[in-house]
Amino acid sequence: MSTKYKRGSFQLMKSMNRSTILNMIREEGPISRADIAKETKLTPPTVSNIVKELISTQFVVETTQGMSKGGRKPTLLEINAEQFFTIGVDVGTTQMKFVITNLFGEIREFTTLEIPPYPAHEDILSIMKQGIHHLIKTNKESFDKFLGIGVGMHGIVDPEEGRSLFAPAFQLNDIPIKEVLESEFDMIVKVENDARAMTLGEYWFGHGNDADNMLGVNVGNGIGAGLMVKGRLFHGEHNLAGEIGHITIDLSGPKCTCGNYGCLQTLAAGPAIAERAKKELKAGRASLIHDLVDGDFEKVDGCMVYEAATQQDAFSIELLNQTGRYLGIGLTNLIHTINPKRMIIGGGVSGAGRFLMDGIEETIQSRGLTDKAKETSIVLSKLGEHASAIGACVLVLEEFFIRQD
Structure with missing residues (x-):
């Protein structure tokens, strides 16, 4: 019950x-x-x-x-920042992150739950409910202080209806998130794409609060973006705006989960980094990664590549720099299309920091159309790994603190 x-x-x-x-x-x-x-x-x-x-x-x-x-x-x-709280949920491809924030977006508690391979609709909704119940029960003394629940969901989302229209990592269509969670918790529920949620979080509490025209880029197992125009998230005609992971970078590139070839995320997302590393290591490239995985290349992932890079492994540094160059091509295209004041890079791959940013900046400098284009501000997320979950909380806070034009 x-x-x-x-x-x-x-x-x-x-x-x-x-x-x-x-x-x-x-x-x-x-x-x-x-x-x-x-x-x-x-x-x-x-x-x-x-x-x-x-x-x-x-x-x-x-x-x-x-x-x-x-x-x-x-x-x-x-x-009165500690008087009321919001719950934020970030639905990734392998994990769900749950946070409680105060009215200034400061995290007061968080938890993470794993998403099983090939989940059904009921699995996704059940994990959401489990995580939210856990946070509320461990903060039952603050029971009446929760304003609502925000959900940042990967893939295509209808924010008006609060539905996940298509979650590509799960190959699921039409998940009724808002309807189910409002029935379960009797709170206001807001649903948005995870990259847009990240962008909104950065706009309010991160590196975007002085940029009404900005782009947040979420680089993890996939790549998505949130576009802020005049202080408002831009969704496009059919909620497709920001699906930059499926911009074609290389016509002869690897096949993407979407069915096309050479999409940006097949070259610059987390799994792409791991696949390129495995391929070159098996071909005999020298690297510290050999020792890290004891010769079992199937254990290689993006985190391992970054760890080796921090130990000055030339192969790993080169690989992350190349990833940055691929991202830089995609971002240069966006600079020429949208001309934002700032671009904020978040998601798990952004943890590579300077190894990634060097390649991004180098590419924009060489490909930018004008001097002003080349000077576009590009920074790493201030909110880090919880950016999308904090941004999901902002979906609720917007109902109270709407910025006036």
Whole structure:
């Protein structure tokens, strides 16, 4: 029998419709009522009434007094970050990550569950429910403080319906995530593609908060991207925007799971790194990896290549640099198509850091059309391995703290 949880706070805040002021306090706090009135063009009595409501719901607290400009010192307002929490789920290809964050996207607890090979619809939904129940039960004293659940799901997602339309790693279609989780937990549930969730997380709490036009690139077992245009995620006509892993880089390249040949992810995703390493090692290339796997090349994976690179293994450094060059070709195409202010690289492969970035930057420098294109800011994810899960939490926070244009 399902355990039900209260919607409470979400419905209350939606009815109050106070996101403008709440968001200003989040972004600029500690801030005074007078400064809020000045920046929003709302009357001081209106601001005072709304702030009173926000304090009564405990989303906002009064804090230390500000500098006086003559007369009484103003009391400042800030977000009560530990009063409410969100749950974020990142559905990868082999694992699901679950986090609890406060109102500033700071992780308060997390857990990871394995996804079995060839899962059915019921397996995916069951693992989601298991992980969420675990986090809620271990934080039952905060029971009424959960605002909702966000899910970042790999593949094609319909965020309006909250459904996974196609999860390529599982070869599953039409998973009703929102419907099932809202029924199970009686909370608001938001669903988005994992790369878009990562991008949203970086936009709010990472390296993207000064770039309204930006691209987040999630490089793991596959490659996806989230495109932010004027501070809003761009989905495209049929929710396909950002499937950059299937940009063709080499017409004669390896066959992709999508059926095409030479897709970017067949050359630069985690499994591609491992496959290239195995092929060259079997052909006799010298490398520290031989010792790491005791000659059993089937044990080789991307993490092992990175480990060898950190020990100055020339073969591994060259391999990761080449991976960066492949990524650089894909990113250069995107620079010429979208012209973002910043590109943020996340996902498991981004852990290769400088070994990867050298190849990316070298390729963009040689292929960029203009000097400005070559100067496009490219950085590694600030939020790291939990970026998509934190971004999934932001899907819920957006309902309260929507940035105003």
